[in-house]
Amino acid sequence: MKRIFILSLLSSSLFAADPVEADFYKITTFDTPKETALEVGSIDLMPDGKLVMGTRRGEIWIVSGAGSNDASNVSYKLFASGLHEVLGIAYNPKDKNLYATTRYEITRLKDADHDGRADVFENVNDNWGVSGDYHEYAIGSRFDKAGDLWVTLCLTGSFSSAVPFRGWALRIKPDGTMVPTCSGIRSPGGIGFDADGEAYYCDNQGPWHGSCTLQHLVPGSFQGHPGGNIWYDLAPNMGPRPVDPLPEAFQGERSRKEDRPGGDPDRMVTERERIKQLLPPAVYLVHGKIGNSASAIICDLSGGKFGPFSKQLFIADQSHSNLSRVYLETVNGIKQGVVIPFRSGFASGIIGGRMDEEGRVFVGGSDRGWGARGGKPFCFEKCEWTGKTPFEVHEMHAKPDGFEVTFTQPVDAATAGDVKSYSMREFTYAYREQYGGDEVSEILPKITAATVAADGKSVRLTISPLTKGHIHELHLDGVRSAEKLSLLHKVGYYTLNEIPAK
C-alpha cells in the first residue's frame, strides 16, 4: 500500500504537466466472494448505503461497506440464487422488495422470515416470449418516477424475432400489467434514466446499427431495427406498424465507401422522412473509438460530488472496459448530444453500474462471451472523483452555424480563439440490414471562426457546412487552459440529428 502511494506521488510530480485520468477519477477494485464468480449484470442502491447486485450466474448479492474509504470493509451476503441471468435489479422503496429482471420473467423477491435470504419468488410479469436462443437477453431497469419497470428485450439473434416482443421495450406497471412501449430494438446492453427521468437504452453494433448507440426510449417510437415489428398486432396502443426501412445493402455488393450520385437511400436522416415513428439514436457511441459493446447508463445526480459533470450520463462498455461521458440537449424535440471519452482501465467488461448520492460510481461485469480489454474474467469496482477538476470539454451545444463548446476551466484565449487549434470531420453510418458498417459520407468542413466568451469558459465555433444526420467529430488538440494545460480528452463526437434554427 505504502509503495503504491509513493509511486503515485512520484508519477504525479514527474508528469505534472501531463495529467492522466487517474489523477481525477480513481478506481478501486473490490475483492469478491471466493465461492462464486461475481459476474455483475446489474446494480441498484438499497437503504443504509447498501447495494444490491444481480449476476449473470443468476445470483443476487447484498453488499455492505462498498462506500467506505477502506475497500476491505466491503462484505457480501447471498440473498438469492438459481435465477436465470439477473440483468436488471431494482429496489422498490414503496414495498421494500427487490425486483429482478431475468431471462423470462420479472420476479419480486421477498424475505418473509427475515433471515437475509429470499424465500418468496413471485412472478410480476412474464408476458414475453423466449425461444431458447442464447441471444434473447432481457435487460431491466430500476423503478422510474411513475413506479414502472422498463425491460428491453434482445432479438432472437441479430436479425429476427421468433417469439412475441423480442426487439421491444416494455414497461411493467406497479400492478404487473405490461405496456409495449417502443419497437425497433436490436441488442440492448443497458437501460437507464437521465436527470429528468427520461428513459434511454444502449444498443449494439450490428444489423441496422453501424455503431453502438445511446437511444431515447420515447413511448410509441420505433428505434430502428425492423426485426421485431411483426408484433404490432399484439400492441394496439402503439398504433400502426411502421413501414420497413430499405435493407439496401442486400441489393448488391457495392462498396460502402463510395457514395451514390443521387444520394444514398440507406441513411437514417433520409428514412426518418419516410418512417414517421423512426427515432434516430440520440448519440452514436462511435464504434471502435468510444466502445464496442455499450452497456450501463449512469446519470450523475450527486450534485457535484462526482465532479463538474452534474446531470450528465456515463455510458459503460463491456469490451473496452471503460466509461464514456454524454451531454444531451433537445433540438426540435429530439435528443442529441456529444460523447467524450471519460475513464478507461476497469478490470473487466462493464455491464452493470449505478451512482450513489455521494457521487460514487459502482460498476461491475464480466468479459464472458465477447472478451474485454480489462483482462479479468469479472469484477466489481468503484470509481470516485479525487476532488481535482480535469480540464475537459464540459458541454457541446449545436448552433445554426456551428457549435458552442463549454469547458470545465477557463481557456487560454490565444489558443482557444485560434481556428487552427481545432479540426472537424463529419461522417455517418449506412442505415441498412447488413451487420455493422464503415464510417461513410465523410465531409471535412471548414472551421471559419473560434470566438472565446468573455468569461473564458466557452468557445463559439462556426462550421461550414453542418450536415444534418452526421456525427461531427471535433478535435481540440491545440486548445489550452488558462493554466496552459491540454485537454484531458481532446475529442468529442456530436450526433447532429437536428440543426437548431437559432
Add this chain to the structure above:
Amino acid sequence: MTRLLFALLLAAATARAVEPAVFSLKTMTAQMKYDTAEMLVQPGQAVKITFENGDDLPHNLVFCQPGTDTAAMAMKQMEKPEEALKRNWLPDDKRIWAHSKMLNPHEKEVLNFSAPEKPGNYPYVCTFPGHALTMRGVLKVAPVGGTLHDLHFALYLGNWQQLPDFSKLKPHREGKIEDNLIQVKLDDYKNEFGVVFTGKLLAPKKGSYRFYLSSDDGSRLLIDGKEVLLYDGIHPAGDIKEQGVTLEKGEHEFRLEYFQGGGQIELYAAWKGADTQITPLSKWLHPKWKGGTKKQKEFEPIPLVVKDEAVIYRNFIQGAGNRGIGVGFPGGVNIAWSAESMNLALIWRGAFMDASRHWNSRGGGQEKPLGYDVLQPTGEVTPAFFVTDRPEAEWPKWDKTKRYEGFHWLGYSLDAKRSPTFRYTWQGAEVEESFAVEGNGNKPDGEAKLIRTVKVGRNVPANAWYRLGSGVFESKDGSFVSKGPLPYRITAEGAQMAGSNLVIPAKTGTMTITYQWAQ
C-alpha cells in the same frame, strides 16, 4: 465362415503421400472461439481452408509468424482506431503472412496457401477488437514421422471385461498387415474378441517421443516390452491418452493389445517426435484428431452440488422447455419443473446439473441433467390439466412459439430446507405443488421416491383431467409401472389408464403422486 478379415491396401511405405491439407474451420456460435484449436500441416504443403463464420459477429482468420503475441498485435490497433477501421481491423504488421477477409456473420471464404517451409507453431487469431484473447489457434508445421513396419496381428476369441493376459492364450488366427496401419476391419466377429498387434518402429534419433492411444473397448501400448499407455476396461473411445517416453536411436519393438466386448469397435494410435508432427499409426483417426486438427475443448464442468438444502437452477434444461426450473433435492433426487407447462417435466437420480454450458461464454444452449435414469412421465413440456370428455384423447402439445392458454404462473416459495412450492392458476383455479424425497437416489436399491403433493383450489372446470403419465403402463400392486426402456412406478389414488394416458379426474382437493424407479 467364422473368420476375421483385415483390409489390405496396396499403399505400403507411401501410405501417406503429401496431398493438399484440407480443413474446414468455423467460428463457434456465441463462444468467441474457433471450432479448431490446432491444424497440422507439413512444410510447404498445399493448404485449403474453408473458413465459415457461424457466429453473429464479424470475424477474420489471420496467420502470423511463430512467437507473435497475437493479442498484443490485435490490441495495438486501438492506438490508431481510425486507421484500423479503414483496414477493416487487419493489423498492419509484417508478421502476418496469410489472412481471410473480415467475414460478416454467416459468410464463408476459402483460403488457399502453401504452408511455410520452416517448421514451427504459427498462431492464428481473429483481429477484430476484443476477440484475440480467446479466438485463436495454432497452425503446426512439422514433417510427419515414420510409420510402423513388419506389422502383424494375432486374433484371440474370448469374452472379457478387461484386457486378458494374451501371452497365456492361443491365437485363433494370425497374419501380416500389408499397409502397416493398425486397423480392425471385419465382416464377422463384431463382439468378444481381442487382437495383439506387433511391429517395428524406427526412432530416427535419440530423444523424447510421445505416444497417443484411444480405443473402444480396452487397449494397452507397449514399447520394447514396457507398458507406455493403458486404457483398459469397457468404454467408448472418448479420450485420447498420451504419454512421453525416451527412445534410443534405432528400431523398437511395438506392441498394441486390444479387446472388444460389444458395440462400437474403434482403435487409434499415434506418435510424435520432437521435430515431427503427431503421426497416426492406425487407420482410424480419432474425432478429436481428425484430418490433422484438434477440435476446441468443451467447457470444464461446473457441477452444482446439493448438500443439505435444495438447490434451484433456472435455466435452459433439456426436456423442460425454455422456462425450466431445476431443483436438486438432498437425497440424490432431482426434478425440472416447467413454468411454461406448469408441470413436472423431468425426474432424475444422482448428480443435479452441470452449469458450465450456461456459465461459460454467452451461455447458450440446453443442458441435460447431470445425473442418470431421467424420467419424463408425460410428453415434453405438456400441461397436466386438460378439459376433455375423452381422457384417452391426445393432450395439448408444446408449441415453442406460443404460451399455453388458461395458465398463469405465480411463482414459488421456499421452505426452511429451500424446497420449493410452485404456484399457478389454471382456468382461475389456484394450484400449488410441493415435493418430498424418500430414500437415496444415489443408491441403486430402488428405494428412492419422489412424492409430489398437488393442491387444487376451487373453480375447477367440469370434465377436467389431470395426467400423470403417458405411454404404456401396467397396473401392479396398486401402482402403475411404465413399460418403457426405463421402468418406473407411479402411485396415486384414483389413477386410471385411459388409452395411453394415466389420469386422475381433476377436482378441488389434494393429490399425492409417488414416483419410484422400478427394480
